[in-house]
Amino acid sequence: MSFKHSSEDGYPTPTSTEQRRLEIILSQHRPPPDHPKPTLQKNVHMQWLVRNFSQGFPERFISQDASQPWLFFWTLQGFYFIGAELDPQNKQRCIDTIMACQHSDGGFGGGPGQFPHLLSTYAAVSALACVGRPGPGGGWDQIDRVKLYSFFMSLKQPDGSFLVSRDSEVDIRGIYCLLCAATLLDMLTPELVAGTASFVASLQTYEGGFASASHPYYIADPPSLETLADYPRPALGEAHGGYTFCALASWILLRPLLDKMELERVPEINVKNLTRWLALMQGSEIELGGFKGRTNKLVDVCYSWWVGGCFALLRSLGVGVRHTVPSQQQVDNEDDDEQWSDVDDDVFNRFAIQEYIFYAGQHTTGGLRDKPPKVADAYHTLYALSGLSTAQHYTAPSDEVRERLRKEWKQIHDDSLDEWRKVAYVEARAWKEEEAASMYINGPGDRLNAAHPVFNLTITHVGRIMSHFYKQNQS
Amino acid sequence: MNQALTQLLRSFILKPANKDATDYFRGVVKAGEMSERVLTLTESVIRMNPAHYSAWQYRYRTLLAINAPLDEELELMDELAEKFLKNYQVWHHRRLLLQRGALAKTPAAELAFIARGLSYDAKNYHTWAYRQWILAYFNQDALWEGEMRYIENMLEDDVRNNSAWHHRFFVVFSNGVRKGDEDREDTIRREVSFTKEKIALAPNNASAWNYLRGVLEHSDTPFASLREFVLPYTVPAHSSLDDVRDDSVVDLENPRPSPGADLPCPAAIEFLADIHEAVGDLQLISFRQLWKSLADEHDTIRKRYWEHRISEAQASRDS
Ligand SMILES: [Zn+2]
DSSP states (O other): OOOOOOOOTOOHHHHHHHHHHHHHHHHHHHOOTTTTOOOOOOOHHHHHHHHHHHHHOOHHHHTTTTTTHHHHHHHHHHHHHHTTTOOOHHHHHHHHHTTTBBOSSBOOOOTTTTOOHHHHHHHHHHHHHHOOSSSTTTTTSOOHHHHHHHHHHHHHTTTOOBBBTTTOOOOOHHHHHHHHHHHTTOOOHHHHHHHHHHHHHTTBBBTTOOOOEEEESSSSSSSOOTTOOOOOOOEEOOOOOOHHHHHHHHHHHHHHHOOOOOOOSSOOOOHHHHHHHHHTOOOGGGGTTTTBSSSTBOOOOOOOOTTHHHHHHHHTTTTTEEEEEEEOTTTTOOOOOEEEEEEESSSOOOOHHHHHHIIIIITTTBBBSTTTTTTTOOOHHOOOOHHHHHHHHEEEEEEEHHHHHHHHOOSOOTOOOOOHHHHHHHHHHHHOOOGGOOOTTTOOOOOOOBOOTTTBBBBHHHHHHHHHHHHEEEE | OOHHHHHHGGGGGOOOOSSSHHHHHHHHHTOOOSHHHHHHHHHHHHHHTTHHHHHHHHHEEEEEEEHOHHHHHHHHHHHHHHHHHTTTHHHHHHHHHHTTTTSSHHHHHHHHHHHHHHHHOOHHHHHHHHHHHHHHHHHHHHHTHHHHHHHHHHHOOTTTTHHHHHHHHHTTBBBBTTTTTTHHHHHHHHHHHHHHHHHSSOOHHHHHHHHHHHHHHHHTTGGGGGGGHGGSSSTTTSHHHHHSSSSTSSTSSSSSOOOOOOOHHHHHHHHHHHHHHHOOTTOOOHHHHHHHHIIIOGGGGGGGHHHEEEEHHHHHOOO
């Protein structure tokens, strides 16, 4: 079967020429109907991850603001998706190497002696969520949270945004990284996130996706919250998959806290336009259903997570949520003995994206890649696995889990922040995977562990580290 | 599998790259040295690894501490920007220098420099974001004035360049009212007819359709006002609709699809469905049918999304 090429309308331009070239390559990667379909080569990828890890830092990773904590996070989370567990000695070596990146002023840098940076701080905390533990030498209790908090505050801008590092740029990735670390480590305060949700909302462009930053106009100098103009507030840069994920995940973390803050105006995002833009990022059959990161750009495996992962996040805003209907109403459903059955309402093509990852994303010698004929790298390997995981599993906030966590909440601090901390804790932990709604295109042999849609860690690891820092029972 | 992992990881050692330079750099930072020498050192670290943010950061602090001439630094950045176009530290460092008043050239010259960068890489995110920052930060009429011409040239080169379309929205709508654009209705009219023409040229261009939607939503203009324009794009090329029209009459308001156009165009069908949904007129072809045609025929990869639209519309009608 051959699929239709994207239309050039008899008017080729550099964009459509490049697109056509890739479509020809990709269509050659679709297995012919009479051939066996490629499956996930778990062992080969595992060995590739290990090899990559053992050999250290190939030069090319350094060029994508990569750093040691990122290499650890990408590799360790990859192991946990595949279902491997590290032995205690190797875990300890990971912990020690990551902790060596902690800066004496708080926060983590890209390597020992490097300045602290929000992106490496996120990677370090996430990697420690995978392999760390409480107690001496375990990493968790050696994170200097007091200094980390003042590092965070030192980066805060009057418009609610944050620099990624001293004298550096504002970038929604940094804000996502900060919010993840602060949520996991019980460091969220109203002071820390004042104005941040409005900033996040300002990044949504006319296309529906989000940009990396926006430009604050001030009525007069010096810039302060009082002199910040409401309008105009232009997005710098177009809607982009990576930034959209970071913005939406940040929004999901902040949203439950909004009504706990005294806000003159509650910020809003346009969910309908966002959903449309996300859906349009999925490439057609000839592109094997891969995701693009921007309108009229090429598909790339890492957007399986950055864009594909947004559909899981949207469930917490009520988009694409499974609903339960009495099975009598389902005429064609004979193999279901249950009285109730679930109807899922996915808004993206969960099947096709798995095909892209299997057919185009896997490199024969291990690891996963952006697109053929590129080579594999640690970044694309992790985000391809994350994207596959989010396409396989149905994960959504569960009312039942939320209720249980609320009931079990142990009040530790007798102050006004307690309710705030409780909301942050309960909402972050309410995500639950429904195994019955899983979808594997070749059967469960390809199964990866489910990812927490906000943190991109396993749900177990999120529960473990959060219950430690919030001093709650790990249930 | 776990057994294998333990065995393989036995040899796990982390080898830092550029050991010498980074060690030396670390030593300098530890000693708190800020000197001419540090500028030489950080430059060589950056040349080896332009993403070394600590080197950039320390370089910037050193420049300020020793009162180094920032215009010279900007010249060095001209060279590095061309070398490391994809690297955003290069652009950010320029921005810091400009904020500190380094401007041997005018901001207009900076725009010309950026244009050169974009001529190599027409969709570079950081380069476009930097251009937008220059415009918003200096916010001078003279700077804004040249932008429309520039965008039109970019779209002339590639009408599918979404970065250029976004830049157009940035210039026309996102920064308040520009000089010459005070008549907003006129501006909207201009933008709509510009976009219609670009759609006619190559109808299956998501960038143009998104821009059109953006303009209409921004100005609260009903999609229905474009019904006449959209219709010929929603049907196969030689359909009955052609019979009722006289091709010799050129309707400037509603440019028709170019002869090479691949029709029907899914974006047009979606647009028409949105008109029908908003109008809610049952006499019209049901928008549900249009969405269904996308789901089952014209845009099957997004089947679930179009079905989602149908059930959303149903739900809002029921409620
Ligand atoms: Zn990528």
